[in-house]
Amino acid sequence: MADSKDVGSLAENIVRGTDPSLTTSAIPAGPTDATPRDDLADTINQVFALFRLNYHNQFYAAYADTTQLNQIKRLWLEALSSFTAESILTGAKRAIEDSDYLPTLKRMLDCCQLALERLGVPPLRDAFIEACEKPSPKLAQTWSHPVVYFAGRDSDWFFLSNNAERMTLPVYKGHYDRWVARLSRGETIVLPTRAELPEPATVAMSKEERQQALSKLRETLDL
Numbered sequence: 001m002a003d004s005k006d007v008g009s010l011a012e013n014i015v016r017g018t019d020p021s022l023t024t025s026a027i028p029a030g031p032t033d034a035t036p037r038d039d040l041a042d043t044i045n046q047v048f049a050l051f052r053l054n055y056h057n058q059f060y061a062a063y064a065d066t067t068q069l070n071q072i073k074r075l076w077l078e079a080l081s082s083f084t085a086e087s088i089l090t091g092a093k094r095a096i097e098d099s100d101y102l103p104t105l106k107r108m109l110d111c112c113q114l115a116l117e118r119l120g121v122p123p124l125r126d127a128f129i130e131a132c133e134k135p136s137p138k139l140a141q142t143w144s145h146p147v148v149y150f151a152g153r154d155s156d157w158f159f160l161s162n163n164a165e166r167m168t169l170p171v172y173k174g175h176y177d178r179w180v181a182r183l184s185r186g187e188t189i190v191l192p193t194r195a196e197l198p199e200p201a202t203v204a205m206s207k208e209e210r211q212q213a214l215s216k217l218r219e220t221l222d223l
Helices: 004-016 036-054 057-062 066-079 083-097 106-118 125-134 146-155 157-161 165-184 207-221
Strands: none
Touching: 036 057, 036 066, 036 083, 066 106, 083 106, 083 165, 106 146, 106 165, 125 146, 125 165, 146 157, 146 165, 157 165
């Protein structure tokens, strides 16, 4: 197994997508157009590439058969689908640093959950439901975390409230992943200040002005 310094460096390269040489048996691609699910499959492939490099002998002993490996990846894809790509990669890094043994799916779930908790953001589905259910005006509401609001804003509130989940959740996930990634890189994310509408200006009419207005109204109505 690689030492902790190598693990950290390697994991950072994977998280940033700067190490294209890290490949292993990939989950077969879906449609040619990129979708959030394709992005998640790519993330799972990166995680297993990281495992292969750090647990070389264990990895090949556990996943000697390519068909079996692809089946396991699909299982991981479904089980980890509620997490952002950033939290999955961060969870994989933590799992490697904490253990000399190849992580189980249960261990990965725990590490991914911990990665989200450390950032203070809710799981994807909780964030999605929150964004869909908050009434307008959105900025007047209390949010569990600013990234939940920003992902909803970028997805378009009207789109979220007027389309089926099978259409809206993938769009929301793409934006949520992006905001969580910014947060994990140390960016401070806060809600924008809600612009207060000015009070309507009202000026009391004098008795003479009211009489003139009434006379003009009568003339208009031919009374």
